[in-house]
Amino acid sequence: MSARPLGTLARRTTRPLARGLAVAAGSVVGSVVAVRTSAPHVVLTFDDGPEPGGTDRVLTALAERGATATFFVLLGRVRRHPQLLADVVAAGHEIGLHGVDHRALTDLSSAEVTRRTADGRAELEDRTGRPVRWSRPPYGRQTVRTWRAVTRAGLTPVLWGPTTWDWRDISTEERRRAAQRGIGRGAIVLAHDGFAGPADGVDDGPAPILDRGELIGAVLDDYAAQGLVARSLGDALVTGELVRTARFRR
Template identity: 35%
Template sequence: MTRARAQRFMRVRIAVIAAVIMLAAVYGLWRLSALPCFQLVGEVHCRVETDQPMVALTFDDGPVAPGVEMVLPILAEHGAPATFFLVGQAMERNPGLARRLLDAGHELGNHSYSHAHLLGHLPSRYRQEVGDTDALLRVEGEEHPRLFRPPYGKRLIGLPMAVRDADYITVMWDVEEAYGETDPQRYADFILGQVRPGSIVLMHPMFGHREVISKALPIILDGLAERGLQPVTVSQLLSLEGKSSDE
């Protein structure tokens, strides 16, 4: 090999290695941004370590009237409080719905203002996403909103910093619904097969899964009762952290 050829070969090799390292770093950050129980900055909870037989049902997105009207009577019938993570933009479009959830005894959390992917933005954008929805939650009557759930569960550093600075904590989940499942029994069984004391369950009753949840939610609530698991709000669940039943 001539010297020039060897140098060219070396340059290509370095470029390929650099590209692989870059791709691995981007992939690593992408995976890191979606970890449910770990985040680089601030407090995050994906479940609560407790032997008390309690779980938190959480409902993301909206509010929209058809979702609220579907879910409220089912929860009321089963005496089950829940936590709703609401989007600021939807609260503005549908004033009064958040207050109805509160009046029915449920808890409200902050699910950003725009529900965009909140990665790679300026700090001011994160502050606005958290702050605008915080203000709307307070107008609707949630006196001390402090639970934040990132859209798509994605966050790295900037968003968690804004969440922490606004005196919020991040709430993720350890039990997820079966996306795309249309059979209510199978949708319910998928969740009931995963829940255990301290679980935080994620469901989407406002849009995509509204139909199936309208039939699956009663099955889920009956199934929890059969297992002796009591639904509570996320805040109630968090207050059990580290407490055992014999205390």
Template identity: 40%
Template sequence: MSSARRRLPGWARTAARRTADAVLGPVLGSVAGGRRTDHVAITFDDGPEPGTTPGLLALLARRGVHCTFFLLVRQAEEHPELVRAIGDGGHEIALHGIDHRPLTSLRHGDAVRMLHEARARLEAVAGRPVTRYRPPYGKQTPASWLAARRAGLEVVVWSADADDWVDRPATQVAAIAAENLRGGGVLLLHERVEPGPGANR
């Protein structure tokens, strides 16, 4: 611990951390997706979902496209056959959380423990390593980002959102995605939609 930090009283350290969280939180984990600007990364959140995942996997196979699926442990444990199908299709399996609650309100140590548990449980279902994590709603702070890194996870957010969680025609969703996405970017899509942060659960 630095001598400057030791001199700060506890309330001042807390205030400084909260200020840093508010200022830096929105930019940590923001990525350009890839090193090649002639490619984009397509990602799906909140699955797997029996009514959506099989058809989605069939479409991706026909098109020869591989994606990253940010799965919820709760869903994965309910539908392990879909998790295996995602992996067998050559897609990356990544973590979106045990459920869809953000970690930003947890103490750092609790967030680290929860992410370790979530990663281990998802790896047990998937039968393969899980190395990436997307925070629910993209909500994070430097403290929660550090917790993910301590759990051995790379934090990935997105550069383009298709707003597919809003009820609108598929053609309109596709147009929004195309308008917002640039080469090297990361597109956010959903297999299923969790309630918003203010919804009753």
């Protein structure tokens, strides 16, 4: 047997260890990125609502197809449109916190992130009469610092896989194709029932022109053709378990 260089042996020994440590770290400091399940479920999530003309049409599309979803709401919009929040809850969907407004958490101090998250959670629970478990950082932007601040407030950050690209000015067919990329059992799909703007503390340009209910109906029909049904995160966890990954970006 020929001798191998010591450095090669060290690299081959440490790589599996490094991968193992990364997996372990993800389970400790990771965000939810999917659900491990044998059921034909995809997790459908909506951000930036509630919004008249968006949330109501999305609710109709979901009801017509027997689907449930998790809505990550903005508190400023909840205060402006409390009846829409009540409609989401009454229809059997799940509520998560997207933020007091849509400012990136990475632009705020750790203390402010914790305070805003804790206060937001308390307000949503008061309004809905239900526990709130999940949060989603605006733009998906988070660091280890902001992740810790959110978890200190008692919420679990949730990211996503496939997305409908419904914040972009593109065609419906392009959005439907985007929603297919990476789809499969337990995938978390990002969609929007509103579009954040200056009233939400940000300026991301003009809102795209689309019927959000029509888009979601088409996406759900595409999933149904593959034997998949949409469920809220909480509903999917009845038979599945969380998949976490350490995913951070400023």
